Amino acid sequence: xxxxxxxxxxxxxxxxxxxxxxxxxxxxxxxxxxxxxxxxxxxxxxxxxxxxxxxxxxxxxxxxxxxxxxxxxxxxxxxxxxxxxxxxxxxxxxxxxxxxxxxxxxxxxxxxxxxxxxxxxxxxxxxxxxxxxxxxxxxxxxxxxxxxxxxxxxxxxxxxxxxxxxxxxxxxxxxxxxxxxxxxxxxxxxxxxxxxxxxxxxxxxxxxxxxxxxxxxxxxxxxxxxxxxxxxxxxxxxxxxxxxxxxxxxxxxxxxxxxxxxxxxxxxxxxxxxxxxxxxxxxxxxxxxxxxxxxxxxxxxxxxxxxxxxxxxxxxxxxxxxxxxxxxxxxxxxxxxxxxxxxxxxxxxxxxxxxxxxxxxxxxxxxxxxxxxxxxxxxxxxxxxxxxxxxxxxxxxx
Numbered sequence: 001x002x003x004x005x006x007x008x009x010x011x012x013x014x015x016x017x018x019x020x021x022x023x024x025x026x027x028x029x030x031x032x033x034x035x036x037x038x039x040x041x042x043x044x045x046x047x048x049x050x051x052x053x054x055x056x057x058x059x060x061x062x063x064x065x066x067x068x069x070x071x072x073x074x075x076x077x078x079x080x081x082x083x084x085x086x087x088x089x090x091x092x093x094x095x096x097x098x099x100x101x102x103x104x105x106x107x108x109x110x111x112x113x114x115x116x117x118x119x120x121x122x123x124x125x126x127x128x129x130x131x132x133x134x135x136x137x138x139x140x141x142x143x144x145x146x147x148x149x150x151x152x153x154x155x156x157x158x159x160x161x162x163x164x165x166x167x168x169x170x171x172x173x174x175x176x177x178x179x180x181x182x183x184x185x186x187x188x189x190x191x192x193x194x195x196x197x198x199x200x201x202x203x204x205x206x207x208x209x210x211x212x213x214x215x216x217x218x219x220x221x222x223x224x225x226x227x228x229x230x231x232x233x234x235x236x237x238x239x240x241x242x243x244x245x246x247x248x249x250x251x252x253x254x255x256x257x258x259x260x261x262x263x264x265x266x267x268x269x270x271x272x273x274x275x276x277x278x279x280x281x282x283x284x285x286x287x288x289x290x291x292x293x294x295x296x297x298x299x300x301x302x303x304x305x306x307x308x309x310x311x312x313x314x315x316x317x318x319x320x321x322x323x324x325x326x327x328x329x330x331x332x333x334x335x336x337x338x339x340x341x342x343x344x345x346x347x348x349x350x351x352x353x354x355x356x357x358x359x360x361x362x363x364x365x366x367x368x369x370x371x372x373x374x375x376x377x378x379x380x381x382x383x384x385x386x387x388x389x390x391x392x393x394x395x396x397x398x
Contacts, residue, residue, distance in 0.1 A: 024387030026214060026310050027052035028100065029085065031059075031075050033394045039353070040343030042394035044084035049091040052393070056141050056187075056214075057085050059103040060131070062110045066120045067127035068101060082135040098185060099132060102143035109152035111144045115160035124164075125171045132184055139185025140168070141214065146191055147200030155199075162202035169209035189214045192295045192312075197302070204303035213304060214389045217295055218314035223337035223348025228330060231318040307386040315352045315395035316344075344395075351395035 033042040047055065059071045070076035086097045102111070114120040128140055142165070147157035168186055176183035190201060190213045197203070206213070221229040300306055319338025322328060337348025344351050390396065 022053075024054055024212065024310055024389075025052045026054040026056060026387060026389035027393040028056045028058050028389065028391045029394065030392050031057065031072055031081055033392070034075055034079075034081070036343055036345075038343055040351070040394075044081060044088065047085075047088060047393065049088040049095055052390075053094070053387070054096045054098060055085065055088065055393075056098045056100050056389075057082070057137075058100040058392075059106070059143065060099050060101040061106060062101065062114065062124070064110070066110075066114045066117075066124045068124065068131045082137075086136040096138040096185060097136075098139040098141045098187065099135075099137045100141040100143050100189070101128075102145065102189075104145050106143075107145070107152065108147070108150045108154075108157070111147070112152045112154050112157055112160075115147075115164045116154070116156060121164050121167055125168055128168075129171060129175050129184070133179075133181075137184075138182070139187065139211070141187045141189060143189040145189075146196050149196065149200065158200050158202055161200065162205040165206055165209045185211045187212050187214060189216055190299075192217045192220065194298060197298065203299060207304045207308060210308065212308040212310055212386070213299065214310050215295060215299070215312045216391075217312040218391065219318075221318065223318045223320055226334060228320040228322065228328070228332050228334050229318075230330065232312075232314050310386065311388045313388045313390050315390050315392055317350050317352070317355050319348050319350055353395065 027047075029042075029044065029047060033040070036042065061069050061071045063069050070082075072081075075081045089095045089097060114124055132138075132140060144161065147153065147161045148155055165186065165188070172184045172186060175181075186209065188206065188210050190206075191197060192215060218232040220233060221231045296306070296309055296311065299309055320332075320334035321336050321338055323333045323335050327333070338350070340347050341350040341354040342357075343354060
């Protein structure tokens, strides 16, 4: 196993220990959204440049020689996708634009041999710096799904991935000193599941060299499970159904706090449901309660700084076809995913605007949801994290 000196990361060119003052609002833009039809078609020029502190362009890919490449050369380069995306900084000088590399389709088959080889890591890092500077990105978001898992994953991936991150940070520091430019940011999309974390991610070492973590705190449940469930639950649901095969999967563990524990602030329980119930289908959105978090707490316990943790927030719902249309509570038995959305065209998946656009979507809805959501970090969230990231930006109500 190749090693490099374990040195402290340096601050470069006016960089602070925080890449952004205040809470981060990280938004992922996917380049395939330009191919959607109607109101679902979404280009970089549709993005409000003041909405987010960090915009991440998903995705870049890897060549067989371990170099960074465009995911869609036609849209990214020929049609000016990159240029339009980073051009948003002309409107908002504080905006940071990053490129995400990887994603679900890249898998471990290419990542694992890349990180296992000293030359592979060096090639990737050099090509990434060249690529990011050429197209005026401010940093790189690593999104390997997932080290030590899927076809090609190896037990050594955990150590090798951390080594890649250490070498990336060293190279970014050196490049900034040489170029006299601000250091490129280095972030990582990381899973919510404990097994994925334990087997694939050296949290203390990653924490030392990353600017922040983007938590994938959604899709805890899929539309192919035998019961309807929240795909991004903040806590274990009460009154679990016999059909609820994975009820223990959640962002949070339930532990009620007294008002005095919040410094005397009154924390009112707010629950929000967004159901779609039509012709035997149901889409769930989110449910809020004031609770301690499991995923975030676990990252902190494993060595992550809480101000480097960015909570993932899905801008979509998972839909189900129910056995009985009259039984549409959480945990109701389902026979498969719901029908495709009008614009997203994917079974078991509906964008936020698709849910809001259907009159049946709002049959149970608490309009305190927005207030409750905004209050999490301000008033009552125990382990305060510095922001949230949205997947995907274009699914929001536009």
